[in-house]
Amino acid sequence: MPISLYDATVPTMIQMLNAAQGWIEKAKASDISEETIATACLRDDMAPFPKQVNWMICHSLGAIEAVRKGEMNPDLEDPTTELEQMRLNLGAAENKLRALSIGELESFVGQEVHFVYKPHDVDIPFAGEHFLLSFSQPNFFFHATTAYAILRHVGVDVGKMDYLGQIRAAAV
Incomplete structure (x- = not known):
């Protein structure tokens, strides 16, 4: 049985957004x-924790919204630096993803979407499925991993199971 675009993207986005809320709870505690x-980063040339969290949202829910409208532009705004607001933002994105239908995601196959970054004259065309699977999904995991690593770097007591969140194990 072939896997759907929905199955290849949305459940794991939900899993990781939920896990990130747990990391933030541990950071708050x-x-x-x-x-x-809020100012921590892994290297001077990398964005700090709040931007990593914000970009998780941009490359999950924001990616879905981009395919809907046919265009994604980088989010260059300064995100909140308050941990509780970050947690709430992640939760809101998670809830919106939970409301998506499989049918809507399947309608994205073959739909044109552009990644546009005007300051650098960038316009990359994608089919919806390739945008989600080859651009946004890798970016999503990059920013999730970086956010998690920043918390570990500053001493928040998070481990691998915190990173993974609630896995979807099947009963055998």
Whole structure:
């Protein structure tokens, strides 16, 4: 049985957005200040934690919205630096993804979508499925992994099971 575009994207996005909410709960419960977390990054040439969290949303729910309208532009706005608001934003994105239908995602196959970054004259055309699977999904995991790594780097007590969140194991 072939896997659907929905199955290849949405459940894992939901899993990781939910997991990230747990990381933030652990960060809030730690002795590490919000300011320390908000300014933390892995290297000077990488974005700090709030942007990594924001880009998780951009490459999950934002990617779905981009295919709907046929265009994605990079989100260059400064995101919230408040941990609770980040958690709420992740939860809102998760809930909107839960409301998606399989049929809508399947309608994205073959639909044209462009990644447009005007300051650098970039316009990359994709078919909807390739945009989600070869552009947004890898970006989503990059930013999720980076956000998680930043929390570990500053001393938040998160481990591999926190990163994975609620896996979808099948009863045998």
